Each structure stands twice: as C-alpha cells, then as structure tokens.
Amino acid sequence: MSIRRILVPTDFSTPSREATEYALQLAKDLGATVLLFHSIQMPVFHVAALGGYVAPPSVFEENAQLGLQLWIDDADYPDLQIERHYEFGHPVTQITRFAEEHEIDLIVMGTHGRGMAAHMLLGSVAERVVRSAPCPVLTLHPGRELAATFDPMAEAVEG
Secondary structure (H helix, E strand, O other), rough: OOOOOEEEEOOOEHHHHHHHHHHHHHHHHHHEEEEEEEEOOOOOOOOOOHHOOOOOOOHHHHHHHHHHHOOHHHOOOOOOOOEEEEEEEEEEEEHHHHHHHOOOOOEEEOOOOOOHHHHHHHOHHHHHHHHHOOOOOOEOOOOOOOOOOOHHHHHHHHO
C-alpha cells in the first residue's frame, strides 16, 4: 500500500496544528500530497441582543479561505504539493465524504483530549471519523499545553 494523498482536517486548534506538522513531515518523507480541509458549520442559534444577526455564509467562507491560506506557509515546503479545501456541513460527514471522493490514502487529525464527561456530552469528531472513514486514520493526542484556537482574522491583522 502506498500513501499518495494525505487528508488533514483542521479546526484551527492546537491539536490540529500538531497533526498538520506531523502530516507535512510524513508527506515529505513519502512524497505524498497534503490536502488540508476545513468544515464550516453555520451557527444554529442567534443572539437576541444582537437582533438575531448571524453573519452570512460568505463571511464564514472568507474566514475559512484565509485560515487555510495562513495555516501553512507553502514556502516552508517547496517540494510538497499542498491543496486547500473547505466545505459547509458537519465535520464528520464532510471529512468522510471528502476522503472517499478524493481517493484519500490516509487521514491525519488531532484529538482535543477532552475529559470523559465532555467526551460523553460532545462526542469526538476524530473518533467518529475513525469509525466511518474509507481509509486509515492516524489520530494524534495533544501535548500537555492547553489547546488554543487559531484566529485567521487576528493573524491577518498582525501579519
């Protein structure tokens, strides 16, 4: 079995960062293509204090595009082919569908390492992807530091 296409789902968190770095090194060693992927979930609530305003889908799409572009600096990996993709929908559904449609050989993703109570209440995207993916899934548990979330808009302002 050869690994030619590695899917790296990201929610822009620290565990996703660690998984991305691992996948990039693996792709470099194997000569594989990295497909970076973000699933956009539209909010299902509104804030009455804001008059029920929910940003239009285009705002979420622009943030996804910016986040994916800033997530990896292509100049750091001149010998790698890196693709960026995003879809609207539930992460588990979109990741597994994308993997099947794009003939992915391996999915590399981080886990948030939440406690048992949070896991029971929230479920685990990584766990559900492992159970439903059409290919092997490599999950990486986060380091000892608390998970932080990447904010593409803050990065763009700072950069």
